[in-house]
Amino acid sequence: xxxxxxxxxxxxxxxxxxxxxxxxxxxxxxxxxxxxxxxxxxxxxxxxxxxxxxxxxxxxxxxxxxxxxxxxxxxxxxxxxxxxxxxxxxxxxxxxxxxxxxxxxxxxxxxxxxxxxxxxxxxxxxxxxxxxxxxxxxxxxxxxxxxxxxxxxxxxxxxxxxxxxxxxxxxxxxxxxxxxxxxxxxxxxxxxxxxxxxxxxxxxxxxxxxxxxxxxxxxxxxxxxxxxxxxxxxxxxxxxxxxxxxxxxxxxxxxxxxxxxxxxxxxxxxxxxxxxxxxxxxxxxxxxxxxxxxxxxxxxxxxxxxxxxxxxxxxxxxx
Ligand SMILES: [Fe+2]
Numbered sequence: 301x302x303x304x305x306x307x308x309x310x311x312x313x314x315x316x317x318x319x320x321x322x323x324x325x326x327x328x329x330x331x332x333x334x335x336x337x338x339x340x341x342x343x344x345x346x347x348x349x350x351x352x353x354x355x356x357x358x359x360x361x362x363x364x365x366x367x368x369x370x371x372x373x374x375x376x377x378x379x380x381x382x383x384x385x386x387x388x389x390x391x392x393x394x395x396x397x398x399x400x401x402x403x404x405x406x407x408x409x410x411x412x413x414x415x416x417x418x419x420x421x422x423x424x425x426x427x428x429x430x431x432x433x434x435x436x437x438x439x440x441x442x443x444x445x446x447x448x449x450x451x452x453x454x455x456x457x458x459x460x461x462x463x464x465x466x467x468x469x470x471x472x473x474x475x476x477x478x479x480x481x482x483x484x485x486x487x488x489x490x491x492x493x494x495x496x497x498x499x500x501x502x503x504x505x506x507x508x509x510x511x512x513x514x515x516x517x518x519x520x521x522x523x524x525x526x527x528x529x530x531x532x533x534x535x536x537x538x539x540x541x542x543x544x545x546x547x548x549x550x551x552x553x554x555x556x557x558x559x560x561x562x563x564x565x566x567x568x569x570x571x572x573x574x575x576x577x578x579x580x581x582x583x584x585x586x587x588x589x590x591x592x593x594x595x596x597x598x599x600x601x602x603x604x605x606x607x608x609x610x611x612x613x614x615x616x617x618x619x
């Protein structure tokens with residue numbers, strides 16, 4: 301049995317289409333989706349319709365779905381802040397049928413394939429506890445390296461070192477029962493195999509918003525289980541034109557109504573590195589500095605902070 305494992309699409313329909321086409325070229329007809337279908341990219345409806353049209357699939361919820369769930373029944377006249385614009389836009393634009401579908405998805409899934417148990421959840425925390433969540437995470441690795449906007453490849457090298465050498469990672473893995481564990485959330489593609497113990501970890505990375513420093517393509521992972529139960533894992537990268545994607549996003553209402561969020565995401569798309577986390581830290585500091593303690597951040601503070609942050613990055617580039 302051959303599966304395409306896909307996660308963290310985040311409303312990036314062209315990326316989803318590219319990955320599905322690649323999977324089709326490999327004659328894959330079974331799919332596993334590990335959560336986060338919307339927010340950040342402007343095509344949530346298209347993504348969900350595409351997923352729903354697939355016959356053989358396992359689909360679970362991610363954390364972004366919760367942001368939409370939290371908005372149900374709220375007074376929209378109060379939605380005037382800057383920070384939440386992206387969630388408001390998505391909530392207002394997603395069809396109610398698709399929203400119901402998303403919110404009806406399970407948080408976890410477990411099924412058998414050729415005698416092997418496959419577990420699916422959005423976060424590695426569900427299987428491995430807090431330790432690997434914090435290390436298998438682009439933000440933490442980037443922060444630790446103290447070079448968040450440079451050195452593509454450092455994230456993967458750092459992760460590989462931890463998987464090979466860190467005893468607490470090994471301890472967490474040793475607690476697992478035999479099987480395949482699939483999760484997303486960190487937006488960093490990775491996999492781990494211990495054939496002797498029969499334990500396999502798969503994070504297919506983010507199809508719609510990769511943050512592993514690898515530019516110009518989007519990831520998914522092929523999982524194959526032979527009739528005899530032999531497991532093979534292939535990490536795929538599919539060419540994807542991010543400049544073109546950004547130009548398309550700029551024509552959407554999301555770009556107008558959640559402009560700052562969209563532009564921070566553009567920087568993530570181009571560099572394939574975390575920026576939102578650093579921007580949010582910048583806004584927090586800026587708002588404290590000017591004595592604005594409203595949360596979520598008001599539109600004026602949100603926009604002014606972005607101007608300063610964006611200029612800072614441009615200045616750094618010039619040096
Ligand atoms: Fe995500």
